[in-house]
Amino acid sequence: MREINSSEIRQAVRDLAIAAAHDLEPDILEALLAARDRETGELAGNILEVLVANANIASRDRIPVCQDTGTGILFLELGQEVHIRGDLQEALQEGVRLGYEEGYLRKSVCDPLTRKNTGTNTPAVVHIELAPGDRITIRFLPKGCGSENMSSLVMLPPAAGTEGVVRHVIDRVLAAGSNPCPPMIVGVGLGGSFEKAALLAKKALLRPVGEKSGREDVAVLEERLLREINDQGQGVHGFGGITTALAVHMEVFPCHIASLPVGINIQCHAHRHKEIVL
Amino acid sequence: MKTESAFFENLLEVALPFTPEVLASLKAGQLVSLSGTLYTGRDQTHRRLCALLDEGKDLPVDLAGQLLYYVGPSPARPGRVIGAAGPTTSYRMDSYTPRLLALGLAATMGKGARCAEVRQAMLEHGAVYLAAIGGAGAFLSKCIKKAELVAFADAGPEALFRFEVEKFPAVVINDLEGRDYYALVAAASRCGK
Numbered sequence: 001m002r003e004i005n006s007s008e009i010r011q012a013v014r015d016l017a018i019a020a021a022h023d024l025e026p027d028i029l030e031a032l033l034a035a036r037d038r039e040t041g042e043l044a045g046n047i048l049e050v051l052v053a054n055a056n057i058a059s060r061d062r063i064p065v066c067q068d069t070g071t072g073i074l075f076l077e078l079g080q081e082v083h084i085r086g087d088l089q090e091a092l093q094e095g096v097r098l099g100y101e102e103g104y105l106r107k108s109v110c111d112p113l114t115r116k117n118t119g120t121n122t123p124a125v126v127h128i129e130l131a132p133g134d135r136i137t138i139r140f141l142p143k144g145c146g147s148e149n150m151s152s153l154v155m156l157p158p159a160a161g162t163e164g165v166v167r168h169v170i171d172r173v174l175a176a177g178s179n180p181c182p183p184m185i186v187g188v189g190l191g192g193s194f195e196k197a198a199l200l201a202k203k204a205l206l207r208p209v210g211e212k213s214g215r216e217d218v219a220v221l222e223e224r225l226l227r228e229i230n231d232q233g234q235g236v237h238g239f240g241g242i243t244t245a246l247a248v249h250m251e252v253f254p255c256h257i258a259s260l261p262v263g264i265n266i267q268c269h270a271h272r273h274k275e276i277v278l
Numbered sequence: 279m280k281t282e283s284a285f286f287e288n289l290l291e292v293a294l295p296f297t298p299e300v301l302a303s304l305k306a307g308q309l310v311s312l313s314g315t316l317y318t319g320r321d322q323t324h325r326r327l328c329a330l331l332d333e334g335k336d337l338p339v340d341l342a343g344q345l346l347y348y349v350g351p352s353p354a355r356p357g358r359v360i361g362a363a364g365p366t367t368s369y370r371m372d373s374y375t376p377r378l379l380a381l382g383l384a385a386t387m388g389k390g391a392r393c394a395e396v397r398q399a400m401l402e403h404g405a406v407y408l409a410a411i412g413g414a415g416a417f418l419s420k421c422i423k424k425a426e427l428v429a430f431a432d433a434g435p436e437a438l439f440r441f442e443v444e445k446f447p448a449v450v451i452n453d454l455e456g457r458d459y460y461a462l463v464a465a466a467s468r469c470g471k
Contacts, residue, residue, distance in 0.1 A: 043309070
């Protein structure tokens, strides 16, 4: 049994929150550069150039990539041979609070009814899974709501089939227009149950941008969706061109014989994510 | 100002607030570079402005002829003017916007399309809508030279600010003649097939 102090977790979460807001990871930076290089739309190409410049300014001058520094979403893989000294939940929330305060990040979390801001950007949304081993993997995904608001969940009838899924995803992406700050990453969660499909869609966003599904038929579907979305020509910020989406990631899970849940979680081009293994 | 992108080279330089002549000359799809004064507001700001109107009270600022930018900036680091300050999605302000246009608000700026009621109200009152570059909060922060709190300080990032901007890039989406650039792009893309 390995021991980890909750204070170490708190510090790690604080640092992840600050780094995520300012420093884009190589996967999204490379996707933006590749999109800029192949873009055919003139305005779209100019905007992609600005987005690359924006990432450089953010990192160099310590200004958040986007003012919407998001709701904190934390994914933990907790090794079952780890013993945590102290309160894990408190450490996670306190880490987020410290990161947003000390990193000059925007506090965007409020009560859903009164709309009163909690003032700390907490509570963060926390997902914990047990895993083999004696390590803790913490992934931080600050999620802005321009894109989160364009996400959806639908329970299709099984008769809808693959074509029904494709039609639905494309319809939702097109209906989102320029609201979610395209070029976007489309996370699709297929199967499971009502809540599982939503969680799979979000987890799909944790995959490095453009990495294909390990399941061949799913990878083919991802590629088809990406091509059909980009063929529609909405493009960067709805200004035309060939880059409405940078990637489509689909996660699948077996579901009930009566059901075909489809979760769609849309992510903006400011795809901020950080990970640490303790 | 040293720019980090060639994007600025071909933009039409426009002073804020817009003169009636400039407002009338803007065309959907045009790239503009804005310099001058604008006001900011997003969800809570709009809710509070409309609550004041409901109570028959004066607004904290006269919006006639002004540009209202939908933004909730991140906090400024010490010694800085402002943090990241890119646009938020505009449709959330749609239900409030016709009332503010009726007061003479000349322009709004955010990202994403407006609903039919807002487009109609813009035509009636002679107002335009612009899109700023979504997700370019650090880049746009550099174009803001002064930020002054005007009202609703307790709303935090949703407070109403007055910004002095310099060479702030934007795209005209809805012009005075009723054109909508997002719709034009969508139509052109369909015709190209």
